[in-house]
Amino acid sequence: MTLNKKETVFLRGSDLRRMILEACNYFDIYKESINELNVFPVPDGDTGTNMSLTMNATAKELQKIESDSIGEVARIMAQSALMGARGNSGVILSQLFRGIARGLSGKDEVQLSEVGKAFQYGIVYAYNAVSKPVEGTILTVAREIARGSRQAVQTSLTFIDLLRIAIESGRNALERTPELLPVLKEAGVVDAGGLGLVVFLEGCLQSMLKCAAEEQGTIFTEDKVPTVLEIPDPAGKKAAIGTVMEKFNPDYPYCTELLMKGSGISSQKIRQCLDEWGDSLLVAGEGELVKVHIHTAHPGNVLEICLLQGSIHDIKIENMIDQYKETHWSRPSPDKEKTTTGKAQDEKNPQIKFSGGAAGVSRPSIGIVAVSSGEGLYSVFASLGVDKIVSGGQSMNPSVKEIIDAIMDIPAEKVIVLPNNSNIRLSAQQASELVEKEVMVVDTRSIPQGLAALLALDRAKTLNENFTEMCKRARQVKTGEVTYATRDALVNNVPVKKGHIIGICDDRLIVSGKTVNSTTLDLIRAILTGEEEVLTLFYGQDINDQQARELADLLGKEFPEIEVEIQYGGQPLYYYLIFIE
Amino acid sequence: MSQIKIVTDSTAFIDKETLEKYGIEVVPLYVNFTDEMVVDGTIDNATFFEKIRKSQEIPFTSQPSPGDFVKVFERIVQEGNEIISIHISSGISGTVESANTAAKMVDEARISVFDSYSTSGGLAMLVIAAAQAVEEGKTREEIVAILNRLKSTLRVIFIPETLEYLKKGGRIGGAQALLGTLLQIKPVLCLQEGKIEPLDKVRTMKKALERIVNELPTTAEGLQVSVINAESQENLQKLVELIQERFPGIAINNYEISSVIATHTGPVVGLAFMQNV
Structure with a gap:
């Protein structure tokens, strides 16, 4: 400077x-x-x-x-x-x-x-x-x-x-x-x-x-x-x-703000005068208009001092202790160990290559990039014709560059990207605009939506036709997710305690409970309307095959009219991802 | 005066009454079990699948030999008649080839062999259309032209309950890509250029049925629709309801599929249609 x-x-x-x-x-x-x-x-x-x-x-x-x-x-x-x-x-x-x-x-x-x-x-x-x-x-x-x-x-x-x-x-x-x-x-x-x-x-x-x-x-x-x-x-x-977003000192509980009008107001002088009266002092402006902000124990004195230099306007004095009591609430910090473990794993293998995704198609007209995590899910996506998987998901959003690399790695000149998470869509969109290939991003917000979209893939059709059909299909499925709460909260009137198991359907928290099985059952009960025919449970890395089978049996008994399928997903953090159609 | 006779094969699986009404001749294909050969069209599907379940094997099928065709062709030609021989798609069977060989041996000038690019209900509709054209006094050339026109609008779409049968039979074509899919899916397949190709893959039978009905044209004018099935009565019923919802009052032909086709598809439900415009 x-x-x-x-x-x-x-x-x-x-x-x-x-x-x-x-x-x-x-x-x-x-x-x-x-x-x-x-x-x-x-x-x-x-x-x-x-x-x-x-x-x-x-x-x-x-x-x-x-x-x-x-x-x-x-x-x-x-x-x-x-x-x-x-x-x-x-x-x-x-x-x-x-x-x-x-x-x-x-x-x-x-x-x-x-x-x-x-x-x-x-x-x-x-x-x-x-x-x-x-x-x-x-x-x-x-x-x-x-x-x-x-x-x-x-x-x-x-x-x-x-x-x-x-x-x-x-x-x-x-x-x-x-x-x-x-x-x-x-x-x-x-x-x-x-x-x-x-x-x-x-x-x-x-x-x-x-x-x-x-x-x-x-x-x-x-x-x-x-x-x-x-x-x-x-x-x-x-x-x-x-x-109460400001750091505050109980010795100076009154947040005092005002505008000073006058001529030749010196912000430096005001700063000097007010400095001893509190902290978080902010004096902005010079000359005719100056904004003052201070945390003080004596707002009256602050006003008097300012009055010496000009007229005062838009005065706002708030007791931050009241605000603090009203709005402050404590949250436990997230389970850091868990989060970092997930990340480390993902970073080891940021991209998994599949050579034979679409059997017998050497240079497909349309390539598919999907974002997913968990080896079981990688296999499922690959079996449905995904050419390249970018590792990522709720626990780790891939960078724009990783998505670009995946798009560029596919021989096809036209590529469809399935972000499979609402937090990744913008990165995917960004990536699509930065490459010279013709890329379309289908707004899939969950793994099941991604799979549903993928089922509509027809490489004989145009990119646009595929895009339209895939968007339509993605919207026709229901997604259930079972994971655990990292902090206490009240969401959709469902009280949630840290460590409890929670069931989410299409981004809405539906149930909370103490065991994975009971919560999963509650979630499924809550979201089935009677129209559904197939329910696929992808079990995560923290669930074993036997546990998944037991749950599938329970579901089979309770919902005999629905075909229940279990698949190893291997995804981190989510006990079950549920694909309902 | 020379008459035109229609010959087809057993995969059209046209009922006896209709065959007799139009004087249509049928050359059968074969289903070969290890210890027994079944002539296609001689047993019903319930018996056939029971046999498969009991024998624990999926049999292989074989086309009629040129000799089988020669016998039929010679008889008709000797009676002084001409032949239009309409058959299962060359994309999935060698039947057309046998028929062509036989035609050359008998009298090429009097026999037209027609590759339907279809089978089952699709083939049946072409055969009956040809027979009706014969009754109307059309010439062989005219009838072949009609067949070509209809064939271009003819579509067969079907949903096998599993891909296992197609996989074992090796006649899967582009539907190959659907194999190895880890998710349970309902494959929607169709005959395209006479070969089995995937049309779509959906997760439920309900969606699959809706999907195939969506392939029907927008108007019922000149439309002929057939439903086809093997061991899939419940789905067949739903399919019929969906079609009637779409075109109230439309006549729907119902064809069982023959043992040869059932060998390759397993339990299946499907739709064949063409439009004469």
Whole structure:
């Protein structure tokens, strides 16, 4: 960063690179806490992990480059995020980067206003990445961040102030996500992707503050960064996350915010005056309009101090202790051992090759890539003609690059991708747009949907015909999933305790119970309508053949009119995947 | 004056009454068990499958010999008549070849051998259409032209309860790809260019039946529909209901499949149709 005489600050490529690298490290500290916000208490290494992997892919590439042109650094940043994007949140993040890179393209250094503009591009790209944007998600948070920074740019601040305001806007938006998305409210969480974005910006801010401290020869202390999350206790004790998103000190319980209007207001002076009255101080703006935010024990004094410099507006004083009591709830941390084991296994074999998927077809007109985990399921997919399997699923979303590699590995010029998980669809879509082959992604959200779609495959037909038929077939099946809860929750009015077995049908939690068999039976009872004819149980790696047979016998007795089939799936985390037609 | 006689083979499995009405001649294929040879069309499917279950073997089938055809052709030609000999698809049987060889031996100029690219109810419908054309006084060339036109619209679609029989019989064609599928599926197969090809694979019989009925044309004009089955009465009933739902009041011919075809398909239900437009 260089300050010239007019106090115009320029941001260069090296600044951006450093910022991203440090933000990436910063983010890693919090990724587990972000993972815990998954709405469904199912064991998966979801949002935090996905965003972290996406950022790390970016960091890896940025470390290799020397350029100091911000346009070039941003281009690499966008490119690498695009290739490394995992999960929906990762893809949206990569789109944000793409938009930002577009805004910075061709520039060696930029001013504040240009950064603000670049962020607007980022939002447009992020919204375009999602076919049906849902409010109350990372998109809402990103949009509000962009809106906040656009306003901040107009009052001409430093990059540090800009980031502070961006973070503040992001946090405000984040707090509203439960109001916008009922599923979040019910689970008592804020949106994990949105939180991830805010945490990322905090990391950027930390980097900027460090940088500034270095330039001024002062010592940087981490507590200058307003953190949304507590740093997780290394012993694995629960992290304090609630909808009171701010770190707060009971000594300063009143969150006080106001706008000051006047002329020649000095934010530095205000900062000095208010500093002794509390913490989490944020003073943004200069001159005619200044925004003040502080946690204090004496809001009255804060108001008086501000009144000395101008008129005060939009005053908001809240007792955070009340908020904390109302909304704070504790969640045990996820079963980390379990999650990491699953990952390690998946990474050993990220892609499994099948040479003879479609018997007798040497160069099929249409190739199929399917995402799946578990050796039994690999075989089932292969037997139905899948050419290439990308290992992944709920526990580990594959990267865009892994999907691209699989698509490119197939000789066919036309490829259909079956993501088989709603969290992988965007990565698959992204992959499809980045290859020169003609690729279509069938929105299969579960393994059974993927299998049903695959049954419709007819290589003699066109890509479009297959796509249409496969989409139709995928929607005609019911998917049941039996796994365990990683935390307490109340979902769809079903109370769930950590460690309990839960039954899910088409992404809705239906039952919870103490044993796998009883929960599976309850789930099946709840979802059968009498129309179904065939029920296939894919048993996971934690169930043995005998157990599966016993369950199948029970089902056969209770539902004699349904043909029950058992198959080894070998999938991690899910005791049973149930394919009902 | 020279008459035209229609000859077919036992896989058309046309009932005796109809055969006599039109004077259609049938040359049978054979089903060979280790200790016994069954002439196709002489036993019903219940007896046949009972025999298979008892003997614990899947028999092999054989086409009529050229000699079998020569006998029939010679008799007809000697009576001063011409022949149109319509047979099971060359894609699944060598019957047409035997008939052609015999025609050359007897009198090529008076015999037209016609490859139906079909069998069972599909073949039966062509044979009866030809016989009716004979009654209308059409010439051999005209009748062959009619047959060619009908053949282009003729489709046979069927659902074997298992692929085991087709696999053992080796006449599986493109349906090969369905073998080794770990999931239990209901294969929907069809005769395409005279060969067995997979049309679809679904998981339940209900969907499979709906699937084949969906293949029917949009209008009933000139449409002739036959249902075919072996040991699959319940599904046959459902199939008939589905067709009647689609085209209320339509006449549906019902054909059992012959022992030779049953040897290759096992218990099966299916549909044959053609449209004369």
